[in-house]
Amino acid sequence: MAIVLGIETSCDETGVGIVADGRLLGAALSSSMDEHARFGGVVPEIAARAHLEAMVPCVSTAFERAGIAPSDVDAIAVTSGPGLATALQTGLAAAKAYALAWNKPLYGVHHLAGHVAADTLEHGPLPPRSIALIVSGGHTSLLLLSDLARDPIVHLGDTRDDAAGEAFDKVARILGLPYPGGPAIDRAARDGDPTAFPFPRAMLDSGFDFSFSGLKSAVARHVGQGGPAVPDVAASFQEAVVDVLTRKAVRSCREHGVDTLVVVGGVAANRRLRALAAERCAEAGITLRIPAPSLCTDNGAMIAAVGDLLIAAGAEPSRLDLSADPSAPLTRAALT
Known part of the structure; x- marks a missing residue:
């Protein structure tokens, strides 16, 4: 049984997790979100500085919660x-330093594969075939999966413009709601009527790609006309997004003969998305897997989970000259 330390610093959260044999032993998370809120979005240099300051405390806390020492770790x-x-680059530099200092192998991981692997920490191994709906601030994709650690990842559909989470942030700004927009709209929508405004459902019945920029523009035009109640607009917008996401996800399962849908990423914490996905999967006889909200947002446990799977699959470690790839395409879980 290998014990893997995972480090995640792709955006504004410093995540550290320790996983062994598919079990989360300990984790720590530090967010710099409050420092970005006044800018209405993440400022890269502020995020990098925050990662630098939070890294060692998060690693120490994760070890303390796991009840193990650095000498017990088998890989990074x-x-x-x-x-x-x-x-x-900040997270990668830290991981390389730990790998060198402790003489442990290093595994480069694709961030989105981490979101998928996060579900295994709660629901166990994925079935031989499944479909993953990844919904986050920067990505919206439907993926056909087999063995996450060994096999290529097949894209059934991706967003052609705004990701769903990006649309949430932009619409929240239009409505005068705080950053981040996803949780703010989710809260506002609880007091609103999701049928108040018939916002468009782009590409609902054509293929598996997504488009949310037109929906965002429709909300902006509607608000610009003046007078709408924010909760009703929030609820109607949210319903338009989750309607498209869940319809396409369920249809992709049917058309590809898959009976398990995994919904992951930061937007998977959305209350209405979780409810509608559960309703439509139950109607279609599809097993739905959505991890707890704490495992949906960026975290180190999900990266450790991928490392755990790669080691179990006999994957070769990455070289220590591994470079960061800000636009890495998702074709495999490992980045070497």
Whole structure:
């Protein structure tokens, strides 16, 4: 049984997790979100500085919670892409330092594969075939999965413009809600009517790609006309997003003969998305897997989980000259 230390610094959260044999032993998380809020989005240099300051305390806390020492660790896994360049470089530098100091192998991990692997920490190994809906601030994708550690990842559909989480942030700004937009809209929508405004559902019945920029523009035009209640707009916008996401995800399962849907990424913490996905999967006889909200947002446990799977699959470690790749395409879980 290998014990893997995972480090995640792709955006504004410094995540450290320790995983062994598919079990989370300990984790720590530090967010610099409050420092970015006044800018309405993440400032890369502020994020990188925050990672630098939080790294050692987070590692120490993760070890303390796991009840183990650095000498017990067998490998280091780290997000090497995609993400903000300076943020990735900070985490990668730390991971290389630990790997060299402790004489342990290093595994570069794709951030989005980490989101998928996070679900295994709660629900166990993935089935031989599944479909993953990844919904985050920078990505919205439907993926056909087999063995996450061994096999290529097949893209069924991706966003053609704004990611769902990006649309949440932009619409929140239009409505005068705070950053980050996802949780703010989720809260506001609880007091609103999701049928109040018939916002468009782009590309609902065509293929598996997504588009949310038109929806964002429709909300902006509507708000610009004046007078709408913020909760009703938030609820109607949210419903338009989750309607498209869940319809396409369920249809992709049916068309590819897959009976397990995994929904992951930061937006997977959204209350309405979780409820509607559960409702539609139950109607279609599809097993739905969504991890707890704490495992949906960026965290080190998900990166350690990928490292754990790679080691179990006999994957070769990455070289110590591994570079950060801010725009790494998702074709495999490992980045070497």
